[in-house]
Amino acid sequence: MQQTKERILIAALHLFARNGYEGVSVSDIATEVGMTKGALYKHYKNKRAIFDSIVTRMEALDQQRAKEHTLPEGAMDEMPEAYAQSSKEKILAFSRAQFRYWTEEDFPVCFRRMLTLEQYRNDEMSALYQQYLASGPLLYVADLFTALKIKDAYTLAVELYAPMFLFYSIHDGMEDKSLATRAFDRHLDAFCKHFPKD
Amino acid sequence: MQQTKERILIAALHLFARNGYEGVSVSDIATEVGMTKGALYKHYKNKRAIFDSIVTRMEALDQQRAKEHTLPEGAMDEMPEAYAQSSKEKILAFSRAQFRYWTEEDFPVCFRRMLTLEQYRNDEMSALYQQYLASGPLLYVADLFTALKIKDAYTLAVELYAPMFLFYSIHDGMEDKSLATRAFDRHLDAFCKHFPKD
DNA sequence: TTGACAAGTAAACGATCGTTTACTAAATAT
DNA sequence: ATATTTAGTAAACGATCGTTTACTTGTCAA
Numbered sequence: 001m002q003q004t005k006e007r008i009l010i011a012a013l014h015l016f017a018r019n020g021y022e023g024v025s026v027s028d029i030a031t032e033v034g035m036t037k038g039a040l041y042k043h044y045k046n047k048r049a050i051f052d053s054i055v056t057r058m059e060a061l062d063q064q065r066a067k068e069h070t071l072p073e074g075a076m077d078e079m080p081e082a083y084a085q086s087s088k089e090k091i092l093a094f095s096r097a098q099f100r101y102w103t104e105e106d107f108p109v110c111f112r113r114m115l116t117l118e119q120y121r122n123d124e125m126s127a128l129y130q131q132y133l134a135s136g137p138l139l140y141v142a143d144l145f146t147a148l149k150i151k152d153a154y155t156l157a158v159e160l161y162a163p164m165f166l167f168y169s170i171h172d173g174m175e176d177k178s179l180a181t182r183a184f185d186r187h188l189d190a191f192c193k194h195f196p197k198d
Numbered sequence: 199m200q201q202t203k204e205r206i207l208i209a210a211l212h213l214f215a216r217n218g219y220e221g222v223s224v225s226d227i228a229t230e231v232g233m234t235k236g237a238l239y240k241h242y243k244n245k246r247a248i249f250d251s252i253v254t255r256m257e258a259l260d261q262q263r264a265k266e267h268t269l270p271e272g273a274m275d276e277m278p279e280a281y282a283q284s285s286k287e288k289i290l291a292f293s294r295a296q297f298r299y300w301t302e303e304d305f306p307v308c309f310r311r312m313l314t315l316e317q318y319r320n321d322e323m324s325a326l327y328q329q330y331l332a333s334g335p336l337l338y339v340a341d342l343f344t345a346l347k348i349k350d351a352y353t354l355a356v357e358l359y360a361p362m363f364l365f366y367s368i369h370d371g372m373e374d375k376s377l378a379t380r381a382f383d384r385h386l387d388a389f390c391k392h393f394p395k396d
Numbered sequence: 397t398t399g400a401c402a403a404g405t406a407a408a409c410g411a412t413c414g415t416t417t418a419c420t421a422a423a424t425a426t
Numbered sequence: 427a428t429a430t431t432t433a434g435t436a437a438a439c440g441a442t443c444g445t446t447t448a449c450t451t452g453t454c455a456a
Binding site for chain 2: 017018019020021022023113116117119120121126127129130133134135138152154155159161162163165166169170172173186187190194
Binding site for chain 1: 414417
């Protein structure tokens with residue numbers, strides 16, 4: 001069943017996110033899914049293939065998400081009021097959505113932690129970590145500011161994204177997750193005050 | 199020999215920082231040191247004891263460092279010119295020293311990476327990670343600003359520390375490390391501009 | 397000179413690793 | 427109705443895991 005393959009992927013992701021790839025055995029995954037380890041090999045050719053499927057899934061999720069947040073042609077004309085936001089409001093909404101995504105959505109949260117645990121193993125993992133969580137988002141925000149003709153776009157990008165990145169980690173270590181979320185909201189308020197455009 | 203015990207500790211730290219605790223075997227450590235794995239047990243009672251020694255060493259290093267940066271009584275009177283810095287200059291010097299410490303000193307760099315890889319395994323590791331790298335330094339800087347009677351101390355602490363934290367990760371993923379260091383310096387310059395005191 | 401100790405090797409321990417094989421039962425297709 | 431495929435189990439594979447044991451050396455004190 002195709003659903004079983006999905007359950008294996010999710011179970012493996014949860015375990016990898018906590019213990020790292022080497023810290024999880026094929027038996028661990030099988031037990032979590034509720035079958036014997038031999039059965040896993042009916043769905044994936046080996047342990048590494050499960051890991052690779054997770055990465056591929058994240059890439060698909062990421063592309064789909066990028067597509068959804070790109071406005072379709074003519075959408076601005078059809079429902080102008082929904083898009084009648086200032087640049088600042090757009091950036092705030094984007095930041096809040098991004099923070100929610102990486103701290104509350106199960107798959108992204110687990111994927112972020114998994115990548116965090118694998119980033120030093122080889123160049124490929126390091127590149128993935130940078131792309132999804134470190135220099136990647138930073139440069140994305142900087143490009144966004146550059147397109148808005150904002151001065152010192154990179155510096156301002158650091159001021160916006162660095163606290164997001166820090167609060168991911170603080171969120172992970174908190175018993176009461178809402179505290180980290182509110183601290184991040186206060187950061188966004190503060191950021192607004194030295195945002196040049198309106 | 200006591201020197202052998204030290205070589206084991208450093209070799210293990212380097213391996214743990216790259217592959218995580220579970221990703222390193224006792225044989226790996228022994229090979230790195232240049233002996234057979236049985237010999238390791240003449241110096242440490244088991245693999246976990248090596249890891250624990252690393253944590254203990256970091257705690258000692260941290261306390262010693264804190265002691266060195268706490269001015270001794272009367273030092274201000276003896277050599278006033280060395281301490282004649284404004285609050286802002288002190289904070290900049292402190293920040294630069296801290297960034298160098300966690301990105302260039304071998305032991306702290308490896309320890310930071312090792313903790314990063316172990317943070318999700320249990321509450322103890324999570325607490326250590328928060329203490330050394332996430333909420334710990336953030337609250338330390340916030341307390342420092344509070345002591346200087348600065349308004350919105352926590353918000354300003356986020357603005358100072360979050361980019362440091364982000365640039366640790368960017369530094370890790372860079373081929374040319376000096377680029378990350380210069381980016382961090384530019385952040386410090388920008389931070390100065392909305393620092394209230396002189 | 398001898399005996400105790402320290403630091404190493406080589407080999408083996410049982411446990412667990414990732415993976416494969418032989419087999420079973422149910423579902424599906426011809 | 428029968429043959430084939432699918433999805434599972436149980437057991438075993440060789441390799442490696444962390445750890446222990448038996449033994450060899452060199453050092454140094456009595």
